[in-house]
Amino acid sequence: MRVIVNESQCQGHTMCNMVAPEIFKLRDEDGHAYVESVDVPEHREADALNGRAACPELAIEIVK
Amino acid sequence: MSDRVVIDFDLHSLEYNNRGVETETELRSQCPVAWSEHHGGHWFVTGHDAVGAGLRGKGNCSTAKKYDDEGNVTGGVQIPTRPGYRVIPQEVDPPLWDDYRKLVSRPFAPRAVEELKPVIESYADEVLDHVIGRGEADFVMDVSSPITALITLHILGLPLEDWRFYAEPIHRMFTAAEGEDIQTGLAIIQNHLLTTIAERRENPREGLVDDLIASQVKDEPVPDEDIKDMLFNILVGGFDTTAGLLSGALLWLDSHRDVHQRLIEDDGYLRTATEEFLRYISPAVALGKTAAQDFELEGQEIKEGDRLWFMYRAANHDPAEFDDPEQVDLERSPNRHLAFSNGIHRCLGSNLARSIFQIVLRKVLIRMPDFSVDEASSIRYRRGAVNAGYAHMPIRFTPGEPLSDERIVEKI
Numbered sequence: 047m048r049v050i051v052n053e054s055q056c057q058g059h060t061m062c063n064m065v066a067p068e069i070f071k072l073r074d075e076d077g078h079a080y081v082e083s084v085d086v087p088e089h090r091e092a093d094a095l096n097g098r099a100a101c102p103e104l105a106i107e108i109v110k
Numbered sequence: 111m112s113d114r115v116v117i118d119f120d121l122h123s124l125e126y127n128n129r130g131v132e133t134e135t136e137l138r139s140q141c142p143v144a145w146s147e148h149h150g151g152h153w154f155v156t157g158h159d160a161v162g163a164g165l166r167g168k169g170n171c172s173t174a175k176k177y178d179d180e181g182n183v184t185g186g187v188q189i190p191t192r193p194g195y196r197v198i199p200q201e202v203d204p205p206l207w208d209d210y211r212k213l214v215s216r217p218f219a220p221r222a223v224e225e226l227k228p229v230i231e232s233y234a235d236e237v238l239d240h241v242i243g244r245g246e247a248d249f250v251m252d253v254s255s256p257i258t259a260l261i262t263l264h265i266l267g268l269p270l271e272d273w274r275f276y277a278e279p280i281h282r283m284f285t286a287a288e289g290e291d292i293q294t295g296l297a298i299i300q301n302h303l304l305t306t307i308a309e310r311r312e313n314p315r316e317g318l319v320d321d322l323i324a325s326q327v328k329d330e331p332v333p334d335e336d337i338k339d340m341l342f343n344i345l346v347g348g349f350d351t352t353a354g355l356l357s358g359a360l361l362w363l364d365s366h367r368d369v370h371q372r373l374i375e376d377d378g379y380l381r382t383a384t385e386e387f388l389r390y391i392s393p394a395v396a397l398g399k400t401a402a403q404d405f406e407l408e409g410q411e412i413k414e415g416d417r418l419w420f421m422y423r424a425a426n427h428d429p430a431e432f433d434d435p436e437q438v439d440l441e442r443s444p445n446r447h448l449a450f451s452n453g454i455h456r457c458l459g460s461n462l463a464r465s466i467f468q469i470v471l472r473k474v475l476i477r478m479p480d481f482s483v484d485e486a487s488s489i490r491y492r493r494g495a496v497n498a499g500y501a502h503m504p505i506r507f508t509p510g511e512p513l514s515d516e517r518i519v520e521k522i
Binding site: 054055057058059060061063064065072073074075076077096099100101102103104 | 162166168215216219220221381385443444445446447448450452453454456460461
């Protein structure tokens, strides 16, 4: 599974980080989300899906 | 003639004010995007999908205020357009919006809000210390309003003892009766901000005011008028919304006491509960935009120049997105609510609002564990089309002791 944060869609709601902080990190200056690695380990796949479901901007893409 | 869905909905009517959520349910079930002939004619958007899509679509919407050929002001975030000042960055479009938003962003970023938590804690303790011995208080005017105001003034770098000077006229925007003047009070605030800005150029201190005075946009210093409009945006953006969230939550918790202990002890539960209160209460009920281009929304043809009223609370109660939307489920997850709006104008204060809410709520639950709300004497906003909240919410509690004898502010 790979996870991509679409930077131009992200508006810094921080909800992905709220539900899946291990995957979705927040920039210091504006709280916009990023991932340290696009590859999602199997034990974190549910977290990645929860993060995507939490985003009001539909800015998170999951590629299985 | 287009075949748009037309519904007789007056967003400023007393009828809607008194039956907000019920009216929104009726409107949304008729059509998630519809047209009203009131107030010069405007779309109103009640569906969750539609609000999101409308605001997410790049280039769909404008919030800037403009003058038409007859010299009338159009646009902005109110319907009908409010004359006079613009709030910045809310009533600015890209590309200028990008510069202004950056100027005010830093103190509201998650990291900065995290670092501000000790200040939030101390102001919350201070305000509660003022009332804890009385056994009764107006939760709005004695607790949630002053706490929010003090924290905001701290960030801006404005004198804390002036909190009432700012809070009362802003509060009156939502609580004043029909025909009561609310503009004079706001103009007085605006003038005072301009005086303060001029004074701070001579005698800089610490705060967002001073940061803005020292800033540049496109290699030019920011004009005083624009600094005033940025300060004003922050004042009106945060005061009554956060207070409305706290009041609404306290009222619900008054009749659901079995969750109090878990809210105190369980951080994860408090986090999901915060999002659910945001969804259910939606203190920012709705705001307006103007179509910057033609676009389609749920089968309706939006034309450039059309005004649109995006109804966040209605979207947050949409059964197409939320199972059992009228049920408060403090563990609801996912909870893709639009209480902070969507798109580029996502509420700048969202992280701060959450932190203030969580810190204040926990302190009230801990320091006033047997609080009771006098719902019969609680008075909702009289102008509830834009913000949902309470003008007054009397509460009773067993008197307690102040945590400190020291006072940051003399009189609350």
